[in-house]
Amino acid sequence: MAKDNNQNNSNNEEEEIHDVIPVGGMYENWFLDYASYVILERAVPAIGDGFKPVQRRIMHSMKEMDDGRFNKVANIIGQTMQYHPHGDASIGDAIINMGQKDLLIETQGNWGDIRTGDSAAAPRYIEARLSKFALDVVFNPQVTNWQLSYDGRKKEPVTLPVKFPMLLAQGVEGIAVGLSTKILPHNFNELIDASIKVLQGKNPKIYPDFPTGGLADFSEYNDGLRGGRIKVRAKIEEVDKKTIAIKDIPFGVTTSSLIDSILKANDKGKIKIKQVTDNTAKDVEILISLASGQSPNVTIDALYAFTDCETSISPNACVIIEDKPHFLGVTDILKHNTDQTVELLRQELEIRKGELKEKLLFSSLEKIFIENRIYRDIEECETWEAVLETIDKGLDPYKPDFYREITQDDIVRLTEIKIKRISKFDTFKADELMKKYSDELAEVEYNLENIIDYSIEYYKKIKEKHGKGRERKTEITTFETIQAHVVAANNVKLYANLKDGFIGTALKKDEFITDCSDIDDIIVFRRDGKMLVTKIADKTFVGKDLLYVGVFKKNDERMVYNMIYLDGKSGRSMVKRFQVLAITRDREYDLTKGHANSKVSYFSANPNGEAEKVTVYLTSGCKARIKVFDFDFAEVDIKGRGAGGNILTKYPVRKIQFKEAGVSTLGGVDIWYDDVVGRLNRDEQGSYLGNFNGDDNILVIYESGEYELTNFELTNRYEAGKVKLISKFDPERPVSAVYYDSGSKTTYIKRFLIETSTLDKKFLFISEGRGSKLYFASTALKPVINVKYQDGKKRSEEQFEIEDLIDIKGWKAIGNKFPLQSVKDIKDITPKEEKKSEEPKKEEKGSTDKEKDKDVYTSGDSVDFDGDDDKEQLGLF
Structure with missing residues (x-):
């Protein structure tokens, strides 16, 4: 017996051991339960x-409370807490979010502003009610699936029967456990x-539309799936x-966060501004005052590059389908919602x-019951059963015509007809009512047979009724990529110790190189033939014996380096571009052939391929023979940096000296003039001057009545406020000018050709005198001007073709008296086709090697001659 007891105890212990659940397993189950709950009940929307x-x-709560009047949001929160067991804060935030979208909820009071980030007033101060649109498309108890609320006291909808792509219209964002969702709002209309196109068998393309407006580039939208991206910009x-x-x-982005990002960029020196003023009220307006000498065009690009004026949004369309999360594109979501709308409309039509049919049935029964005086046959019946049986027998001849069997409930309903109704029964009105039901039934049956056409008409009615004022706010466009280093303000100075090989912004005791930005890359060339590009820093060692230090611009095909080096193996001097x-x-x-003791004998950097x-x-x-x-x-020829070069000479070189500047061997370059900063550029900022070749020049005419010829180096700086006219110089094109001579107090007109050729020197072409001033200057062939002048006590206007007033004379000539003397203003009204500049042309590479830069030598990169019969390379000796 003792043995048996011990065995039983042992078995019980084993059973208890098997029932033990490890703590790790418990946490795993709890975590999965929690994750499922958050995904399904908190963060991710249902697709339905x-x-x-x-x-x-x-x-649902607002529909229960709906009486056409506004309700306090605090009351709505209280009503909703009967169904949502997570406190009033989450409900209040959700109501505010829905109200600010201005689609399902009509609001009253201070509901905040998504543009400025201002929060809404307390729930007790603001009111809401369902919009007419919500009442039209969201609710229908007859086709709603219901479930018990969390405490079992009430019923709530599993999903609402929404006959519209509400998910895409409102957009949604949520973070669950292990996944998130971000569906962007789309335009109502x-x-x-798009839903109509789906019903028509087409494949529509839909893109988000944001309530804040702005510009958006959807080229990488990827249908709203993970991995897609949208670039959005402020409208400036x-x-x-x-x-x-x-x-x-x-x-x-809010106006506050946007202004903060602008001020931070200014503090870091990325942009240069004087003041930011927020005038946002009904419409957004943020005014930015620029610092002196800053170009509006460059600053706008810099705002996009360095501030929240341009941001990137990554969509992630995740929805709940049959209690499971799914990742779908917005097109698939739209098709699902469209199919659901068709099904809901079908259900409503069936109902x-x-x-x-029931109304027709009972109307027919009522007519038979009254017209055939069946109600009189029941007067002699002594029991309820006899009454029902008598009525049922009276209906027997007509039963085959009904669409279903007549039930006891139908007969009971007939007994409930009041005597007053029977006495006033009108057969004609009854027939009219039955005809109305029949016509409507025929229409419903037709719509069921043509459910797609019916659905299309439904969508059209919704658009006609609720689509006014819901036009697209966000402009769809394609953004160009803004190179940050191009638009960044020059906020640091670059210095270099060429001998010891240090470069940086902190070496203020060493040689100044250039102004640059703190995001620029710096390129250096050394005497040993090595090249290096590095990020700008306070102090960086790049190698001793530096030949050249400058700002590196990626893919700059205009910058050409000319170099002569001694090859350490052969002793030959090689030349390369x-x-x-x-x-x-x-x-x-x-940059050499890689042999030891190679060194650079001559080096130059040429921004325009000179x-x-x-x-x-x-x-x-x-x-x-020739030394x-x-x-x-x-x-x-210009080749890749890895080319070995051509032989300059096989003899030892004592020195190489610069003799004279050359012209560009590249094709022409398009040049623009930014009249705010007074600088030339190739970044399409400002006015287009033309396509320039190596020997072309620029003509500048100043307010002072002086002209100047300059080259088209981008380093040129002009006093923008004093420039009257700037253009590509054409020696065959005359200058037309109207000026005032203070000495004789007379207004003159003159036309002349530029006869001087000296660059960077100003020549005065109007009379000297403190009060002399230039009214007008043009290089148009046939300029036309509109002159406002004082005629006695009144002001008048007159037009002139300058070619008719004077011939071309020397640039030093005084000119002819202008027909009008009391000149107040002269406006250039030359026809556009006369003033139109040539269109920018694509650069021609000329002799530039088409191959990409290589790190290896290729055939044809160098020319070598061996033996005593070597030809004299390049025809030099």
Whole structure:
């Protein structure tokens, strides 16, 4: 017995051990339960109605409270708490969010502002009610699936029967456990149009539309799926040369956060502004006053590059389908919602069809019951059963005509007809009513047979009724990529210690190189033939014996480097011209053939592909017949940086000296003039001047009555406020001018050709005198002007063609008296076709090597001659 007891105890212990659940397993189950609950009941919307549970419960509660009047939001919150067991704060936030979308809820009071980030007033101060649109498309108890609320006291909808792509119209954002969702809002009318296209068998394209307006680039939208991206921008306008205005802000950004980002960019030196003023009221308006000498065009680009004026949004369309999260594109969501709308409309028609059939049935029964005086046959019946049996027998001849069997409930309903109704029964009215039911039934049956056409008409009616004032706010466009280093303000100075090999912004005791931005890359070339590109810093060691230090611009095909180096293996001097288009930062590149003791003898950097001439001096003891000769870099083709080069000479070189500047060997370059900063550029900022080749110049005419010829170097700086006219110089095109001579107090007109050729020197072409001033200047062939002048006590206007007033004379000539003397203003009204500049042309590469930069030598990169019969390379000796 003791043994048996011990065995039983042992078995019980084993059973208890098997029942033990590890703590880790308990946490796993609890976590999965919690994750499922958050995903399904809190964060992710259902695809059917597009609502999260809290939103659905708010809509249901508001429908229960709906009497056409506004209700305090505090009361709505209280009503919703009967269904949503998560406190008033989450319900209040959800109501505010829905109200600000201005679609399902009509609001009254201070509901905040998504543009400025202002919060709404307390729930006890603001009111709401369902919109007419919500009442039209969201509710129908007859087709709603119901479930018990969390405490079992009430019923709430599983999903609302929404006959509209509500999820896409409102948009939604939520973070669950292990996943998130972000569906962006779309335009009301565009969704309806897209749903109609789906019903027509087409594949529509829909893009988000943000309530904040602005600009958006959807080229990488990816149908709203994970991995997609949208770039959104503020809408910025130039008010004047010193002020720009932000009119719309990007979605997800407030005016406050936007201004903060602008001030931070200014503090970091990325942009240069004087003041930011927020004038936002009914419409967004943020005014930005520019610092002196700042270009509005460049500043606008810099705002996009360095502030929240441009942001990126990553959509992630995740929805609940049959109690499971699914990742769908917005097109699939739209098709699902459209199919659901068709099904709901079909259900509503079926219900209405049944209702009409029942009405026809009972109307027929009522007519038979009264017209055939069946009600009199029951007067002699002594029991209730006899009454029902008598009526049933009276209906027997007509039963085959009914669509279903007559039930006892139908007969009971006939007994409930009042005597007053029987006495006033009108057969004609009864027939009219039955005809009305029959016609409506026929229409319903027709709509059921043509449910797609019916659905299309439904969408059209919704658009007609509720679509007014819901036009697209966000402009769909494509953004150009703004290069940050191009638009960044020059906020640091670059210095270099060429001998010791240090560069940086903190070396203020060393040689100043250039103004630049703190995001620029710096390129350096060393005597040993090595090249390096590195990020600008306070102090960086890049190698001793630096030849050149400058700002590196990626893919700059205009910058050409000319170099002569001694090859350490053969002793020959090699010459090469090359570009540096793309590199790996902080990696050394060897520009020679890589042999030891190679070194650079001559080096120059040429921003426009110039090819200068140099004088080469050979050693006195060498065997060359000609020991001093000139070499023109224009004879060498531009190749990749890895090219070995051509042989300059096989004899030892004593020194190489610069002889004279050359012209560009590249094609022409398009030049623009920014009249705010007074600088030339190739970034399409300002006015287009033309396509320039190496020997072309720029003509500048100043307010002072002076003209000047300059080259088209981008480093040129002009006093913008004093420039009257700037254009590409054409020696065959005359200058027309009207000026006032203070000495004789007379207004003159003159036409002349530019006869001087000296660059960077100003020539006065009007009379000298403190009060002399230039009214008008033009290089148009046939300029036309409108002159406002004082005629006695009144002001008059008159037009002149300058070509008719004077011939071309010398630039020093005084000119002819102008027909009008009391000139107040002269306006250029030359026809557009006369003033129109040539269109920008694509650059021609000329002799530039088409191959990309390589790190290896390729055939044809160098020319070598061996033996005593070597030809004299390049025809020099």
